[in-house]
Amino acid sequence: MLVEKNVSLQPYNTFGIVARAETLVRVRSVKDLESLRGDPVLGRRPFFVLGGGSNVVLTGDVSAVVLKMEIRGRRLVRETPDAWIVEVGAGEPWHDTVDWTLEQGWPGLENLALIPGTVGAAPVQNIGAYGVELQDRFESLDAVDLATGQAFTLDAAQCAFGYRDSVFKHAPAQPGTSECLPRGMGLAGRAVITQVRFRLPKPWKPELGYLELERRAAEMGSVQPTAWQIFNWVCEIRRAKLPDPAVLGNAGSFFKNPTVTPEQCQDIIARDPKIVHYPMPDGSIKLAAGWLIDACGWKGKSVGKAAVYEKQALVLVNRGQGMDSVTGGEVMTLAKAIQTSVYERFGIRLEPEPVVV
Numbered sequence: 001m002l003v004e005k006n007v008s009l010q011p012y013n014t015f016g017i018v019a020r021a022e023t024l025v026r027v028r029s030v031k032d033l034e035s036l037r038g039d040p041v042l043g044r045r046p047f048f049v050l051g052g053g054s055n056v057v058l059t060g061d062v063s064a065v066v067l068k069m070e071i072r073g074r075r076l077v078r079e080t081p082d083a084w085i086v087e088v089g090a091g092e093p094w095h096d097t098v099d100w101t102l103e104q105g106w107p108g109l110e111n112l113a114l115i116p117g118t119v120g121a122a123p124v125q126n127i128g129a130y131g132v133e134l135q136d137r138f139e140s141l142d143a144v145d146l147a148t149g150q151a152f153t154l155d156a157a158q159c160a161f162g163y164r165d166s167v168f169k170h171a172p173a174q175p176g177t178s179e180c181l182p183r184g185m186g187l188a189g190r191a192v193i194t195q196v197r198f199r200l201p202k203p204w205k206p207e208l209g210y211l212e213l214e215r216r217a218a219e220m221g222s223v224q225p226t227a228w229q230i231f232n233w234v235c236e237i238r239r240a241k242l243p244d245p246a247v248l249g250n251a252g253s254f255f256k257n258p259t260v261t262p263e264q265c266q267d268i269i270a271r272d273p274k275i276v277h278y279p280m281p282d283g284s285i286k287l288a289a290g291w292l293i294d295a296c297g298w299k300g301k302s303v304g305k306a307a308v309y310e311k312q313a314l315v316l317v318n319r320g321q322g323m324d325s326v327t328g329g330e331v332m333t334l335a336k337a338i339q340t341s342v343y344e345r346f347g348i349r350l351e352p353e354p355v356v357v
């Protein structure tokens with residue numbers, strides 16, 4: 001177990017926010033987690049799990065023990081007539097893993113290309129893009145409960161996946177509170193994901209449910225696109241719409257797309273006929289948060305060094321650099337101002353997507 005003190009977290013969060021960790025532990029194996037638990041000082045302190053830092057807003061220095069997940073390894077564990085089951089260490093970079101599975105001839109993750117972050121973080125918020133969510137390709141995961149030291153495995157149902165949601169985003173149920181997750185089992189601040197297994201289904205079928213992919217496929221006529229083609233299209237679409245965190249700090253979509261009832265949606269359509277909305281299988285309607293924010297005139301606006309990206313209003317960016325970077329406070333002030341104006345105009349409360357620390 002590698003323990004470091006007073007570590008700058010700026011290189012470890014894609015927003016590029018300046019903050020320090022009092023203590024940072026590099027977790028390279030399950031054994032490192034056992035050592036951490038056995039440590040008389042560190043084992044008793046609260047912890048914060050850091051993957052690729054692509055979905056967090058740091059509002060100050062972190063006093064909880066930062067666990068930097070660096071468990072590596074990728075392998076095929078099983079091949080069945082209808083799937084490849086692939087196991088990947090939590091610390092593997094997500095995009096490289098997608099690329100690697102395609103190189104091995106095991107397609108299925110191509111729609112999720114170029115998402116920043118690590119494999120271990122992917123189930124936490126059930127990452128999704130261009131018609132595919134992690135839960136669609138998920139087999140199971142291994143985790144360690146740092147409260148008890150126990151290692152355990154969860155299947156998809158036990159992860160309680162939802163839209164950008166899972167059991168790992170909810171605090172454990174406190175006695176006397178009503179927790180709505182299955183068996184009251186929130187695992188935030190308690191469990192650490194160590195390995196994730198994917199089920200890549202056979203035979204492979206292209207997933208072209210997203211309008212821009214469908215359009216590109218239609219241009220090819222009757223020829224079916226390959227998984228590599230979809231991978232390249234997704235990379236092109238993302239590069240055109242979303243800022244590269246290596247160039248312009250950001251944490252991807254800053255708000256979730258809200259859902260409303262059909263009645264609420266009709267109400268909004270009556271006032272704003274152009275609102276982008278999608279009917280969901282459960283009868284609710286999902287609204288494009290980016291459109292709502294854009295309609296309130298936020299594109300390009302800023303608070304200090306925090307700004308709304310010009311090409312996609314759902315993304316907040318860092319207009320500063322180095323030590324003169326955006327602060328978590330500026331990001332949250334801008335986020336709150338956006339929430340207020342969307343609420344005042346549409347009566348809709350936007351919920352932030354990243355974890356605010």
Ligand code: EPU
Nearest residue numbers: 129130131252253255256257276288290291294312313314
């Ligand atoms: N739109 C606007 N103005 C804007 C932004 C968007 O009018 O400033 C409109 C677009 O024209 C489009 C609609 O809103 O009609 C939706 O936009 P887009 O297709 O870009 O998708 P999104 O809803 O903004 C979601 C995910 C992304 C994911 C894409 C593609 C969430 C919160 N975001 O974005 O995920 O890549 O769909 O599947 O669900 C992320 O989670 O970090 C992320 C980038």
